[in-house]
Structures are given as structure tokens and as C-alpha cells.
Amino acid sequence: MNARKSIDLLNEAVADELQAVHQYMYWHFHLDDQGFAPLSAMFKRIAIMEMGHVERLADRILFLKGDVTMEVAAPVTPITEAQRILEKAAEMEQAGVSSYNKAALLCGQNADSASKQLFEALVNDEEMHFDEFDKQLDNIKRFGPNYLALQSFNQGAAAAAPAAD
Numbered sequence: 001m002n003a004r005k006s007i008d009l010l011n012e013a014v015a016d017e018l019q020a021v022h023q024y025m026y027w028h029f030h031l032d033d034q035g036f037a038p039l040s041a042m043f044k045r046i047a048i049m050e051m052g053h054v055e056r057l058a059d060r061i062l063f064l065k066g067d068v069t070m071e072v073a074a075p076v077t078p079i080t081e082a083q084r085i086l087e088k089a090a091e092m093e094q095a096g097v098s099s100y101n102k103a104a105l106l107c108g109q110n111a112d113s114a115s116k117q118l119f120e121a122l123v124n125d126e127e128m129h130f131d132e133f134d135k136q137l138d139n140i141k142r143f144g145p146n147y148l149a150l151q152s153f154n155q156g157a158a159a160a161a162p163a164a165d
Helices: 003-033 037-063 082-109 113-143 145-160
Strands: none
Touching: 003 037, 003 082, 003 113, 037 082, 037 113, 037 145, 082 113, 113 145
16 A cells, blocks of 8 residues: 555545535525525534544544645635525535545555545535535525525524523
């Protein structure tokens, strides 16, 4: 096994995951500010999951006696419209699935089955995230602007409701 090859692949994944954390938190803040609490909460939850991915990748890099570079793959994209946010998020997750599938194959060819399994586990998580974003996009297409308006309305109604004793 060539540990350097695996470390490089793992650090590329760290950069992608850190970029996703930054991007998803940016969208979490903006969606929350717009009153879309369910979408905002979804982005926050997924950002936290992506942080867990960074930790798992870093643990593997350190096990292989490498250094975790902690570079971000790209700057935050300033999108604030809900449907465009979901489209970009779904695109990011699809790119992650493709990248991690390739990394898993390369790790397998490099006789690094532990890194291969880590990338395969990440593929499963990224596919799950894609599915969540895709379902939200389907709801917007099916119900139109009313779907987003209902989220905003429900948030306001919940805040105005008296607390139960």
C-alpha cells in the first residue's frame, strides 16, 4: 500500500466536506432568516453530519501518519433563494458520490481496504443527503410556492402559540 496516495485522496475529501459545512451553514443562516425553519434545520443537521465526515477522514489520515490539510475546496456560493439552494446542494451531493466512488476504487487498487470502506460509507451518506434535497425539490415542483409559504407560516404560528403548562 502507498499511504501517500490514500492520504492525498482523504485530504481531497476533507476539503470537499469542509466546503460543504461552510456552504450548508451559510444556507442554514439565510433560510432561517427567511422564515424557512424546516429547510434551515435540515441544512444545519446535514452540516453537522458533514463535520462528522471530516473527523472520520482526519482520523484515517492520522492513522496513516499523514497530516490533515484542512483546506476548503471552494468558497461559499452566495445563493439565497430556496429552490436554487436545494438544486445546488443536490448537485454538490451528486459530485461527492461520484468523487467518493472513484476514491474507493483507487484505494482498493492501492490495497487500502480501510480507506476504501470509509469512502463507501461516505457514498451512502451523500446519497442520503441527495435524496433529502431531491425530495424537497420535488415538493416545491409539486406544490409550488405554497410549499415554501407553508413552512414560513407554520414557523410563525408555532412562535405565536401559547406555551402549554
